[in-house]
Structures are given as structure tokens and as C-alpha cells.
Amino acid sequence: MEGSSAHRYRDGARAVAPLAVAVLGFGISFGLLARSAGMGWLAPIVMSATTFAGSAQFAAVSILGAGGTVAAAVAAAVLLNLRYGPIGVSVAPWLDGPAWWRFLRAQLVVDESWALAAEGEGRFDPRILVGAGLLLYVSWVAGTAIGTLGGQALGDPKTLGLDAAFPALFLALLLLQLRNRRTIVAAILGGATALALTPVAPAGVPIIAASAACLIGLARK
Amino acid sequence: MTDAWIVVLAVGSATVAIKSLGPVLLGGRPLPSAVTRVVELLAPALLAALVVTQALASGQSISPDARLVGMAAAGIALWRKAPILVVIVVAASATALTRSFV
Numbered sequence: 096m097e098g099s100s101a102h103r104y105r106d107g108a109r110a111v112a113p114l115a116v117a118v119l120g121f122g123i124s125f126g127l128l129a130r131s132a133g134m135g136w137l138a139p140i141v142m143s144a145t146t147f148a149g150s151a152q153f154a155a156v157s158i159l160g161a162g163g164t165v166a167a168a169v170a171a172a173v174l175l176n177l178r179y180g181p182i183g184v185s186v187a188p189w190l191d192g193p194a195w196w197r198f199l200r201a202q203l204v205v206d207e208s209w210a211l212a213a214e215g216e217g218r219f220d221p222r223i224l225v226g227a228g229l230l231l232y233v234s235w236v237a238g239t240a241i242g243t244l245g246g247q248a249l250g251d252p253k254t255l256g257l258d259a260a261f262p263a264l265f266l267a268l269l270l271l272q273l274r275n276r277r278t279i280v281a282a283i284l285g286g287a288t289a290l291a292l293t294p295v296a297p298a299g300v301p302i303i304a305a306s307a308a309c310l311i312g313l314a315r316k
Numbered sequence: 317m318t319d320a321w322i323v324v325l326a327v328g329s330a331t332v333a334i335k336s337l338g339p340v341l342l343g344g345r346p347l348p349s350a351v352t353r354v355v356e357l358l359a360p361a362l363l364a365a366l367v368v369t370q371a372l373a374s375g376q377s378i379s380p381d382a383r384l385v386g387m388a389a390a391g392i393a394l395w396r397k398a399p400i401l402v403v404i405v406v407a408a409s410a411t412a413l414t415r416s417f418v
């Protein structure tokens with residue numbers, strides 16, 4: 096399976112291609128939402144290009160649009176993105192080269208590119224990560240630009256069922272991860288924690304708490 | 317500077333910093349074995365959390381809707397060993413169809 100380097104980048108882009116359509120759709124709806132929240136056209140595009148994390152951006156812009164404070168908007172977005180701390184540690188051994196090159200590739204880490212690059216047992220393919228991440232990045236920023244510059248054509252991406260594309264991808268990738276009893280226990284604990292905390296904790300906290308389920312790895316085998 | 321730009325700059329710089337932390341400080345070296353044992357379980361724990369929240373939650377409430385039909389269809393496609401592309405298309409189509417009828 097170890098194709099040439101260029102092939103693995105392309106494999107990453109190809110694997111994420113169907114999702115890129117959904118990301119483009121949500122990028123457009125993010126652009127529309129941000130525009131209607133009074134952010135103008137440039138700020139949403141800059142946000143997508145620098146933050147590149149959908150759920151956090153939707154949260155921050157919704158809070159601003161509803162008349163919330165700057166502090167509340169920033170806090171919600173940062174909380175939602177805290178999961179990228181442990182996610183970054185998990186891919187760190189596989190990102191080599193100079194610091195600036197590791198820094199740049201780290202920006203392409205989003206849930207989808209990270210999950211596609213996961214090969215199980217803590218191994219990651221950095222080329223899949225970069226190939227998938229780049230295509231998603233372009234889709235997200237382009238979608239945002241179309242949305243803020245007035246693209247109403249697509250309508251609500253939910254009408255096309257695009258919101259179901261993400262959990263379906265994550266389910267497919269989760270099944271590949273379930274190799275032994277420990278991974279199954281971690282998945283059940285993580286899923287149950289997120290479900291239990293969603294109604295009571297601020298957005299972002301259930302996912303962070305769920306990722307703590309991996310601490311069972313400290314127990315002796 | 318407007319509120320919008322303050323949010324864009326604050327969230328952007330915080331996210332860039334959070335994403336870079338691990339790869340810049342720890343990049344290219346094997347992690348200590350205790351950390352490896354923990355992070356190899358991060359994918360199953362986090363993916364399960366993403367599946368249940370994105371399939372069941374709307375904001376802070378657990379509200380099952382047409383997405384569940386899509387997830388069931390995705391489950392069947394996975395059971396039939398369909399490629400991931402097919403699984404995603406099946407999930408979105410089943411969800412869209414359900415919404416158009418309900």
C-alpha cells in the first residue's frame with residue numbers, strides 16, 4: 096500500500112472529495128450567516144482562511160449575530176477548538192522536518208483530515224492528512240467567499256442532507272479503528288460521555304470530555 | 317476596529333496556536349510510551365463522540381431527526397462493505413429524501 100509520496104497526497108484528496116462538496120455547501124451557508132450577522136464580506140473570508148474550523152466559526156458568528164459579546168463569541172469558539180490540542184499531539188510524531196513546515200501542516204488538521212489519516216494504533220499518514228486537509232481548506236474558503244459575496248443559489252445544505260455526510264464519514268472511520276477490546280471500550284466511553292454532557296455543558300466541552308476516555312490507555316494491558 | 321474583526325483575529329490566532337502546539341513542540345519525535353498508549357485511543361474515543369453528537373444533537377439538545385435515517389442507511393452500506401464515498405452519498409441522499417417527505 097506504500098505508493099509514492101505524490102500518490103499518497105492524491106489519495107488523501109481523493110478520499111475526502113465527496114466530503115469537500117458538503118464542506119463547500121457549509122462554507123456557503125457560513126458566508127451567508129456571517130454576512131447577515133453584519134460581519135461584512137472580508138472578515139468571514141479571513142476567518143475561514145485563518146481559523147479553518149467550521150463548528151467554532153458557526154458558534155462565534157451565531158453569538159455575534161444574536162447580539163452576544165465579543166468575549167462570549169471568542170470563548171465559545173476557543174472551547175470548540177481545544178480538541179485540536181490533543182489531536183495535534185497525536186499527529187506530532189508523524190510530522191517531521193523544520194518547525195515552519197510542521198507549523199504549516201498543523202493548520203491543515205481538521206477532524207476529517209485527521210480521521211482519514213489515522214491508520215490505527217496511533218499511526219498517521221501525514222501525506223493523507225495534507226492532501227485531504229488542502230482540498231477541504233480550499234472548499235471551505237471558496238464556499239465562504241461564495242456565501243459572503245451573495246451566493247444564495249444553493250439554499251440550505253440541510254435540504255440536500257449534507258449534514259448527515261459528516262457523521263456518516265466519522266462512523267465509517269470509527270469502524271476501521273475498532274481493532275481490539277481497548278479501542279471498543281474507548282469508543283463506547285467517548286460516545287456515552289459526549290451524549291450525556293451535550294444537554295448540560297457548553298458546546299465544545301462534551302467533545303473535550305469524551306477525548307479524556309483515551310486515558311484508559313494508561314491502564315496496564 | 318469592529319467587534320467582527322476582533323473576533324476574527326482572536327479566534328484565528330487562538331486556533332492557529334492550539335493546532336500548532338503539538339506539531340511544533342513535539343514534532344518528528346516518538347512520544348513517550350505512556351503518551352502513545354493514550355493517544356492511540358484518541359481516534360476511537362473522539363470519532364465516537366463526533367458520530368453521536370453530529371447524528372443526534374442540534375445545539376445543546378438531543379433531537380433525533382432525518383439524520384438518523386441517513387445513519388441507518390450508512391450502516392447498511394458499511395455492512396455491505398461499500399466504499400466510503402458510497403457510504404457518504406447514501407447517508408446524505410437518505411436524509412434528504414426523508415426531509416422531502418416528512
